[in-house]
Amino acid sequence: MSAKGSFYITTPIYYPSSKLHIGHTYTTVAADVMARYKRAQGFDVMFLTGTDEHGQKIENVAKAQGKAPKEFLDKVVAEIKDLWKVMEISYDKFIRTTDDYHERRVQMMFEKLYEKGDIYKGTYEGMYCTPCESFWTESQLVDHKCPDCGREVTKTSEEAYFFKMSKYQDRLLDLFENVEGFAEPKSRVNEMVNNFIKPGLEDLCVTRTSFDWGIPVPFDPKHVIYVWLDALSNYVTALGYPEEVDGDFAKFWPADVHLVGKEIVRFHTIIWPAMLMALDVPVPKKVFGHGWILLEGGKMSKSKGNIVDPVVLIDRYGVDALKYFLLREYSFGQDGIFTNEVLLNRLNSDLANDLGNLVSRTVAMIEKYNGGVIKKGSAVTAFDASLSALAEETIGKVEERLDKLDFSTALDEIWKLVRRTNKYIDETSPWALAKDEHQKDVLDTVLYNLAESIRIVSALIQPFMIHTSRKIWTQFGLEEGDLTHWDSARSFGLLPEGLQVTKAEALFPRIDVPKELES
Ligand code: ME8
Numbered sequence: 147m148s149a150k151g152s153f154y155i156t157t158p159i160y161y162p163s164s165k166l167h168i169g170h171t172y173t174t175v176a177a178d179v180m181a182r183y184k185r186a187q188g189f190d191v192m193f194l195t196g197t198d199e200h201g202q203k204i205e206n207v208a209k210a211q212g213k214a215p216k217e218f219l220d221k222v223v224a225e226i227k228d229l230w231k232v233m234e235i236s237y238d239k240f241i242r243t244t245d246d247y248h249e250r251r252v253q254m255m256f257e258k259l260y261e262k263g264d265i266y267k268g269t270y271e272g273m274y275c276t277p278c279e280s281f282w283t284e285s286q287l288v289d290h291k292c293p294d295c296g297r298e299v300t301k302t303s304e305e306a307y308f309f310k311m312s313k314y315q316d317r318l319l320d321l322f323e324n325v326e327g328f329a330e331p332k333s334r335v336n337e338m339v340n341n342f343i344k345p346g347l348e349d350l351c352v353t354r355t356s357f358d359w360g361i362p363v364p365f366d367p368k369h370v371i372y373v374w375l376d377a378l379s380n381y382v383t384a385l386g387y388p389e390e391v392d393g394d395f396a397k398f399w400p401a402d403v404h405l406v407g408k409e410i411v412r413f414h415t416i417i418w419p420a421m422l423m424a425l426d427v428p429v430p431k432k433v434f435g436h437g438w439i440l441l442e443g444g445k446m447s448k449s450k451g452n453i454v455d456p457v458v459l460i461d462r463y464g465v466d467a468l469k470y471f472l473l474r475e476y477s478f479g480q481d482g483i484f485t486n487e488v489l490l491n492r493l494n495s496d497l498a499n500d501l502g503n504l505v506s507r508t509v510a511m512i513e514k515y516n517g518g519v520i521k522k523g524s525a526v527t528a529f530d531a532s533l534s535a536l537a538e539e540t541i542g543k544v545e546e547r548l549d550k551l552d553f554s555t556a557l558d559e560i561w562k563l564v565r566r567t568n569k570y571i572d573e574t575s576p577w578a579l580a581k582d583e584h585q586k587d588v589l590d591t592v593l594y595n596l597a598e599s600i601r602i603v604s605a606l607i608q609p610f611m612i613h614t615s616r617k618i619w620t621q622f623g624l625e626e627g628d629l630t631h632w633d634s635a636r637s638f639g640l641l642p643e644g645l646q647v648t649k650a651e652a653l654f655p656r657i658d659v660p661k662e663l664e665s
Contacts, residue, residue: 161198196241202359304354
């Protein structure tokens with residue numbers, strides 16, 4: 147294990163009922179940035195994502211296409227993996243709930259809970275929402291409809307197995323009230339405690355007999371294991387539990403953070419910890435329920451068809467621009483509205499103007515005034531100290547923000563440095579210095595400081611925009627290594643003399659917004 151220790155981060159495992167949209171991309175990009183950041187800091191990282199493949203909904207979609215579930219799923223899963231490849235998602239493991247090892251381990255977990263008496267056989271009577279695959283009690287319904295999606299629920303009665311969730315009520319309350327940072331943001335804690343735990347937890351129906359596309363109960367195979375039990379278990383089966391507990395499971399569990407959308411916080415902060423408590427397994431350190439990306443008409447939904455396709459945006463503006471936009475524009479815990487105009491204005495102001503111009507102006511000036519060679523002047527200007535101080539301080543601020551999963555303000559800290567560096571150009575006016583040969587040493591200092599500040603920016607943006615960092619390194623004659631490493635952003639003044647800069651095309655071309663919105 148690395149000196150820094152391990153870091154385990156997960157995304158939800160997505161339903162491969164159709165192509166993924168920008169909402170799924172949002173969670174996955176956030177997890178990817180955290181994984182890259184922690185690796186850059188020297189942690190031993192496990193980043194898990196995957197697909198949730200069982201249940202009636204998937205069975206129905208496959209049937210509608212005239213396909214067997216697995217045949218349908220293999221195609222959609224291949225498309226999802228292609229999307230993550232295009233987006234350079236650096237997952238370490240991709241789990242499918244149809245993987246043999248997962249199915250076997252879920253059965254083992256079910257048996258363990260049954261043997262312990264925490265799963266028992268009874269009769270289920272209640273309300274079921276088919277699209278959400280969720281059971282609800284009458285009191286949880288909103289206007290007699292599913293509280294998650296607002297759709298019709300149907301009354302169901304059948305023999306079923308139950309998980310003794312009620313037994314864990316007090317321990318769950320203790321978890322919410324006394325374990326700092328378990329559920330975040332804080333607003334979600336109150337919702338869970340007041341709406342779900344305090345009114346009293348009921349035992350959870352954890353099997354179905356009305357469809358077959360699922361993992362059978364090992365000792366009673368006409369019952370299929372409830373999809374949420376199957377799905378949540380992925381976070382530990384992927385690590386070997388309960389078959390192999392000495393390898394990845396020992397190293398990475400408990401998870402440092404499960405990233406999820408706010409609509410599934412309930413499953414992750416109540417059902418999942420209760421299951422783990424019953425299995426005598428530690429609960430995850432944190433469940434972070436982020437907000438939704440909404441369209442003007444409401445939440446994107448595969449079934450409503452009002453989705454934004456990430457591939458279309460990537461083809462038009464590039465992967466880095468999309469990643470930057472998603473994490474900079476929206477505050478991670480809150481909802482935000484997606485419009486093309488918001489996207490384009492953000493790309494123009496932050497990427498084309500602030501960062502793109504800074505790099506192209508600096509490279510152009512080093513070419514024009516110094517034949518493309520970076521020189522270290524010995525003079526100082528009145529503006530150097532504040533630039534270098536901010537440059538050295540920025541990494542600490544970014545780390546503090548990222549450790550709180552506050553991506554938007556982390557990027558803003560980096561952009562404060564970008565804007566400060568642009569201001570340094572205005573303050574020092576290199577074009578004026580270039581006209582006076584007595585100022586040559588000052589000019590060298592200024593150009594060096596600009597290059598050095600850009601190097602620090604490029605090291606800090608790498609978890610978010612690896613292509614852009616690489617393009618900057620190429621323009622400044624840098625190879626990936628000590629001078630581009632995350633920690634290199636702690637020190638100003640590392641660039642050696644004599645590096646050769648090379649002009650390249652603009653990092654982010656300026657977009658003509660009215661024209662683009664018309665097309
Ligand atoms: O719920 N804005 O899968 P799913 C932000 N299989 N995030 C969004 C979003 C939006 N508009 N739409 C989707 C499932 N997401 C289960 C999970 S985990 C053990 C099982 C993201 O395909 C967000 O992370 O419906 C949300 O929680 C997830 O996709 C839901 O994906």
